Amino acid sequence: MKFRYTADLFLDSDCLLGEGPLWDAQHKVFYWVDIEGRNVHSFHFETAIYTFWSVPKRVGAVTLTNHANMLLMGLQGKLAGLNTATGLVQEWATIDHLKPQNRCNDGQVDAAGRLWIGTMQVDNQKNEGSLFCVSSDMKPLVKLTGLGISNGIAWSLDNKTMYFIDSLDKNIKAFDFDLASSNITNQRVIFTTHNDSEVPDGMCVDAEGMLWVAFWDGFRVARINPLTGEELAEIHVPVPQVTSCAFGGDNLDLLLITTAKVGLSEEALQAYPLSGSIFSCNVGVKGLLPYVFEK
Numbered sequence: 001m002k003f004r005y006t007a008d009l010f011l012d013s014d015c016l017l018g019e020g021p022l023w024d025a026q027h028k029v030f031y032w033v034d035i036e037g038r039n040v041h042s043f044h045f046e047t048a049i050y051t052f053w054s055v056p057k058r059v060g061a062v063t064l065t066n067h068a069n070m071l072l073m074g075l076q077g078k079l080a081g082l083n084t085a086t087g088l089v090q091e092w093a094t095i096d097h098l099k100p101q102n103r104c105n106d107g108q109v110d111a112a113g114r115l116w117i118g119t120m121q122v123d124n125q126k127n128e129g130s131l132f133c134v135s136s137d138m139k140p141l142v143k144l145t146g147l148g149i150s151n152g153i154a155w156s157l158d159n160k161t162m163y164f165i166d167s168l169d170k171n172i173k174a175f176d177f178d179l180a181s182s183n184i185t186n187q188r189v190i191f192t193t194h195n196d197s198e199v200p201d202g203m204c205v206d207a208e209g210m211l212w213v214a215f216w217d218g219f220r221v222a223r224i225n226p227l228t229g230e231e232l233a234e235i236h237v238p239v240p241q242v243t244s245c246a247f248g249g250d251n252l253d254l255l256l257i258t259t260a261k262v263g264l265s266e267e268a269l270q271a272y273p274l275s276g277s278i279f280s281c282n283v284g285v286k287g288l289l290p291y292v293f294e295k
Contacts, residue, residue, distance in 0.1 A: 003233040007221075007257055007279035011050065013041060015276040018258035019202065020061040020106065023248030025289055030248050031071065032258050032278065033059045035103075040073065040082055043278075045249065053087050055080075058122070061107035063115060065293045072293050074104030074117045079134065092295075093138040095119065096130060105129075106165075106202055106244070108153040112179055113294030116143075116162075118150020126168060133182050136295050143184060152203035152244070154211060156226070163190070163211060163226060167199045172213065174226065191229045202244025202258070207286045212255060214242040221245050221257055223283070233283065239275040240268070247287020255281050 015034040022031040028045040034052075040062055041052040057076040065072050069085040072092070077100060079093040096102045096119040107117030114135050121128035129147035132140035144150075148168025155162050155177060162177040162184055172191040175184035191213075193200060198218030203211050210232060211224045217240050223233035241260040248256050261275035269275060 002231055003223075005233065005235045005281050005283060007235050007237045007281045009274060009277055010256065010280040011043060011278040012274065013050075013276065013278050015039075015041070015258070015260060016262045017243070017260040018276055018278065019243045019260075020059075021202075021244055021246035021248075021256050021258050021278075022062055022064065022290060023246055023252075023256070023287075024064060025248075025252070028250070030256055030278075031062050032256075033062055033073075035060055035105075036262050040071065042084070053082060053084070055082065055089055058103045060104035061117060063107060063109050063293050064290060065295055066113075067295060072115060072295070074107045074115075076103035076122075079104075079115075079117075079138065079140075093134070093140065095132060095134075095140045099128060102128060105149065106151045106153055109291040109293050110155060110179065110182075111159050111291055112182070113291060114182060115293050116153050118144075118147060118153070120147065120149045124149060124168070129166075131164070135182075138295070141182070143182075151201050152213065154203055154205045157205070157207075157209045161226070163203070163205075165200045165203060165213075167201055167216065170196075170199060172200060172203075172211070172224070172226070190226050191224055201242065204244075204246050205288060206247065207252075207288055210285075212245050212283075214244050214257065216241050216243060216260075218242060221255070221281075235281045235283070237279050239272045239277070239279075240264070241275060246290070252286045252289065253282055253284070255283050255287070257281070 016036040131144035152165035
């Protein structure tokens with residue numbers, strides 16, 4: 001039996017391409033990015049203060065770091081720090097800079113404090129993107145090439161499996177993962193979409209090891225068992241372009257969901273006026289705290 005939920009409006013943030021949700025439990029702040037709007041957004045749960053910072057290039061993801069008030073951003077051609085106290089941006093490294101039309105997309109930090117971040121061509125051309133792993137030396141190491149839209153990244157609870165989405169493949173892949181070396185091997189497909197109109201996008205893992213996957217043009221987030229490929233639950237989101245999700249809140253049981261409105265027709269925007277907003281849903285299971293990039 002598949003459990004069904006309906007997402008609630010959390011914040012009308014009016015993002016062009018909302019992505020990269022991130023929960024900072026220490027400060028009770030929820031972060032996300034607007035890739036095409038070139039902004040990093042934050043919402044403080046206790047004060048309800050909503051803030052955003054403009055950044056110089058498209059920003060695909062943000063992660064927490066071990067430096068106070070500092071986020072790590074994946075930009076177009078660069079990795080940079082964002083000081084949330086001052087708004088200052090500091091370049092830390094170049095990434096995929098030999099392909100100037102590529103930008104960073106989804107990124108996550110693993111249990112060893114390394115950043116895994118993918119790139120994609122800005123016009124979604126196939127085979128142009130890569131997946132990189134970045135340690136404290138800020139030297140991106142190529143892990144996968146020939147990607148279309150490098151998207152969701154997550155790990156099993158025992159850190160022996162890495163899950164990865166290339167959206168143009170319309171599936172979820174798994175790799176054997178060695179935490180000590182960062183090696184990924186034995187690629188296999190663990191889930192394939194059955195609806196040609198929807199595309200898997202960002203994802204996260206809950207405390208039971210299940211995947212929560214956002215579906216672009218799917219109006220939904222699905223809970224998927226990575227061992228069987230079975231869909232266990234589904235959240236209806238009242239906009240088509242659902243991009244990613246992350247657990248947050250005091251009890252880490254609130255799924256926060258980003259969406260987009262970029263490319264929608266005027267008719268679609270009238271039909272789905274909350275496109276680009278943030279949604280939430282209490283799904284009765286807890287998530288995991290994000291790891292911190294160790295610089």
